[in-house]
Amino acid sequence: MSNIIKKLRLLSSPTTFYIQVRNSRMNPLVPIQRKFIVPELFFSLEERLNETNERVQDPEKYSKVNIGFSGALRKPRKQEKFRTIQDLRNNTELEKLAHQGTLKVDLEVIQKEWENSLKPYHVKELAENYEIYKHLFGDYAFFYPVVTMNILYDFNEELMSPVYYGNLLKPKEVKSEPNVQFQSDSESLWSLIFTSPDDNLLEKDSEMIHWFIGNIPGNDVKKGEEIVDYMQPIPPKGTGFHRYCFVLYKQNKKIDFSRYRKSKPLRMGILMVLSACKKIWVNLWRKHLSLQERTFNTFDFYKEFEDDLTPAGLSWFQADYDVTLINFFHKTLHILDLHRDPKEMQKLILLKRLKNVHPFQGEKPLYPFPQALPVDKKWPIWLKNEIRDERDGKGRYRDMYREDDRPYIHEGKAVINVLPFKSLK
Amino acid sequence: MSTGFISLNIEDGEQQTSTPEDQNYFYACNGKSLIRTQKTTAMFRQSDNLFSSFVRTTQRVKDFQNVIPSIFQRLYSKSLNNDDLVLKEFVNRNPRNMELLRIARKPQGFSLDSPTLNYYYKLKFEKGSRNLTGWVEHNLGRKVVVASTNEWAIRKHLFSSIDTSAAENLGRVLAHRSNCFLKSLEDGGVTLEESPQIREKQTYPTHHKIPTMPWEVTEEDVEIYDAISRQLEDKDNKE
Numbered sequence: 001m002s003n004i005i006k007k008l009r010l011l012s013s014p015t016t017f018y019i020q021v022r023n024s025r026m027n028p029l030v031p032i033q034r035k036f037i038v039p040e041l042f043f044s045l046e047e048r049l050n051e052t053n054e055r056v057q058d059p060e061k062y063s064k065v066n067i068g069f070s071g072a073l074r075k076p077r078k079q080e081k082f083r084t085i086q087d088l089r090n091n092t093e094l095e096k097l098a099h100q101g102t103l104k105v106d107l108e109v110i111q112k113e114w115e116n117s118l119k120p121y122h123v124k125e126l127a128e129n130y131e132i133y134k135h136l137f138g139d140y141a142f143f144y145p146v147v148t149m150n151i152l153y154d155f156n157e158e159l160m161s162p163v164y165y166g167n168l169l170k171p172k173e174v175k176s177e178p179n180v181q182f183q184s185d186s187e188s189l190w191s192l193i194f195t196s197p198d199d200n201l202l203e204k205d206s207e208m209i210h211w212f213i214g215n216i217p218g219n220d221v222k223k224g225e226e227i228v229d230y231m232q233p234i235p236p237k238g239t240g241f242h243r244y245c246f247v248l249y250k251q252n253k254k255i256d257f258s259r260y261r262k263s264k265p266l267r268m269g270i271l272m273v274l275s276a277c278k279k280i281w282v283n284l285w286r287k288h289l290s291l292q293e294r295t296f297n298t299f300d301f302y303k304e305f306e307d308d309l310t311p312a313g314l315s316w317f318q319a320d321y322d323v324t325l326i327n328f329f330h331k332t333l334h335i336l337d338l339h340r341d342p343k344e345m346q347k348l349i350l351l352k353r354l355k356n357v358h359p360f361q362g363e364k365p366l367y368p369f370p371q372a373l374p375v376d377k378k379w380p381i382w383l384k385n386e387i388r389d390e391r392d393g394k395g396r397y398r399d400m401y402r403e404d405d406r407p408y409i410h411e412g413k414a415v416i417n418v419l420p421f422k423s424l425k
Numbered sequence: 426m427s428t429g430f431i432s433l434n435i436e437d438g439e440q441q442t443s444t445p446e447d448q449n450y451f452y453a454c455n456g457k458s459l460i461r462t463q464k465t466t467a468m469f470r471q472s473d474n475l476f477s478s479f480v481r482t483t484q485r486v487k488d489f490q491n492v493i494p495s496i497f498q499r500l501y502s503k504s505l506n507n508d509d510l511v512l513k514e515f516v517n518r519n520p521r522n523m524e525l526l527r528i529a530r531k532p533q534g535f536s537l538d539s540p541t542l543n544y545y546y547k548l549k550f551e552k553g554s555r556n557l558t559g560w561v562e563h564n565l566g567r568k569v570v571v572a573s574t575n576e577w578a579i580r581k582h583l584f585s586s587i588d589t590s591a592a593e594n595l596g597r598v599l600a601h602r603s604n605c606f607l608k609s610l611e612d613g614g615v616t617l618e619e620s621p622q623i624r625e626k627q628t629y630p631t632h633h634k635i636p637t638m639p640w641e642v643t644e645e646d647v648e649i650y651d652a653i654s655r656q657l658e659d660k661d662n663k664e
Binding site: 076081084085089094095097098099102104107109117118122125129130165166168170197198203238239240242290292318320321322323333334335336 | 585
């Protein structure tokens with residue numbers, strides 16, 4: 001093991017190692033590859049001491065910087081506090097309710113007051129929990145989200161799905177653009193960016209931008225310049241939950257974002273003419289929906305416009321895979337799957353099973369050594385393996401047999417679970 | 426042999442495809458993965474002779490790739506655009522992903538301590554001499570959601586900051602805040618239980634009972650299951 005591990009760089013991402021293991025039972029000459037991920041923990045003593053010394057000598061280098069507005073707590077003065085508490089104590093009705101246990105505080109009033117006072121601090125802590133500042137702005141930056149955004153997606157005519165701070169949503173709820181509201185003066189300019197640090201499948205440590213509106217005058221998000229069109233989130237199957245962040249920046253002046261502009265599709269009127277030439281339409285539509293053009297790095301973006309932008313608002317949600325994404329991938333993005341739909345495969349296997357099972361006589365008894373019959377030599381290996389799996393009830397053919405009435409499965413590999421031999425009834 | 430390799434399927438030559446675009450593709454099985462190929466046979470005719478000789482010898486798919494990659498790659502269909510490209514190993518950087526999927530490890534080495542750390546998040550409550558605080562804590566020590574009678578927004582509406590009504594209202598405020606922070610689809614409220622961690626060995630294919638994983642169940646399946654169970658209950662009630 002020590003011979004194989006090389007010396008790692010400081011602050012590098014985790015690397016994967018491949019180890020060859022000899023399996024002495026079955027095939028001693030064929031090595032089995034086992035892979036595992038090693039975190040960046042193998043630093044030498046010198047490197048570690050250097051880092052600690054640097055932190056002691058130059059603490060400003062490693063301290064975090066507030067790149068946004070100061071979350072100034074508007075505290076009441078001590079005298080006011082004292083008076084109000086005295087009034088509360090002298091209030092006999094309140095006392096009665098408290099003793100009876102029927103005092104019910106108005107939650108909405110409290111929330112409004114909390115939004116003005118302590119919310120930025122709490123939200124900042126939460127965002128650090130989700131490592132949003134780390135992945136968007138780097139290790140040494142943060143900001144207090146002083147401006148609260150009310151973001152609502154229209155799910156139905158009746159229902160809306162809101163975006164708070166890490167709530168779970170599905171892609172079918174998030175297909176179209178949301179309704180964004182926040183408080184501001186009519187003169188100030190804002191810009192809204194909707195990114196996901198986890199959605200980029202091609203590049204490491206970079207994000208995918210789903211929506212970008214710049215130079216928003218005051219409150220109206222619709223009057224701002226749409227620099228990148230809205231594209232729904234695309235968390236693929238098996239990766240779990242991805243984060244999707246809305247970041248609001250306040251601008252000092254009008255900024256030219258033309259570098260980040262994506263080409264838009266043509267309008268509907270011209271579409272009708274070109275509907276005959278389907279290819280042209282597909283290529284144009286695809287240009288604005290190309291995923292590779294949508295790689296984004298807020299660190300570089302913020303560096304460019306550092307003097308004119310300050311981040312003021314933040315909210316995010318998490319999204320999982322949904323069945324509606326299949327159509328989106330196939331038809332709009334033109335990305336096809338390499339494998340068939342697993343539900344299709346299960347259907348085919350069910351049909352196979354139903355051919356062998358009699359509705360009135362029940363299932364046939366199983367023979368104990370299904371692999372004893374030879375497989376035709378002329379078939380290729382992959383097909384032979386399929387036939388063998390079918391006979392054993394392994395892998396996708398597991399549903400050919402019921403739970404306990406299945407043929408004996410023997411695996412000569414690194415033994416983890418070996419089933420006992422099952423005899424016929 | 427070469428054409429037979431490409432066009433053989435599990436069933437007798439028939440394909441049951443889902444989308445109309447799939448009709449332009451063959452699906453052939455490769456042991457572990459399906460190869461999707463276009464129906465134009467021109468590219469196969471070029472490699473006809475070479476490939477047939479390969480298939481008759483016993484080699485695995487990976488050896489093909491190492492020995493003659495160019496011919497092997499022609500078997501895969503041309504992708505429609507460059508967005509098919511994907512990293513070999515995709516790492517989801519979301520730190521809360523593993524907890525949501527119930528795969529993350531709960532610290533289990535503290536069984537001799539009391540209280541143990543065998544949880545993802547825990548509800549905690551502190552009764553001080555002047556104030557009450559309630560918070561949701563991660564096993565590493567981070568406080569996720571906090572509410573206390575310390576805060577002026579809450580203290581303004583309470584008679585005293587230490588009595589039972591204060592505790593009651595604190596609980597309501599904390600539930601409201603944690604709902605806004607972590608509004609999940611499963612429960613509208615905040616539950617006091619945590620589901621157990623999913624272990625690796627349960628997921629092995631040789632295990633005699635493979636439990637269903639939470640991310641494999643879709644909402645539609647749940648709706649169908651609920652509808653069927655309701656019908657069965659109605660039948661039982663009628664009888």
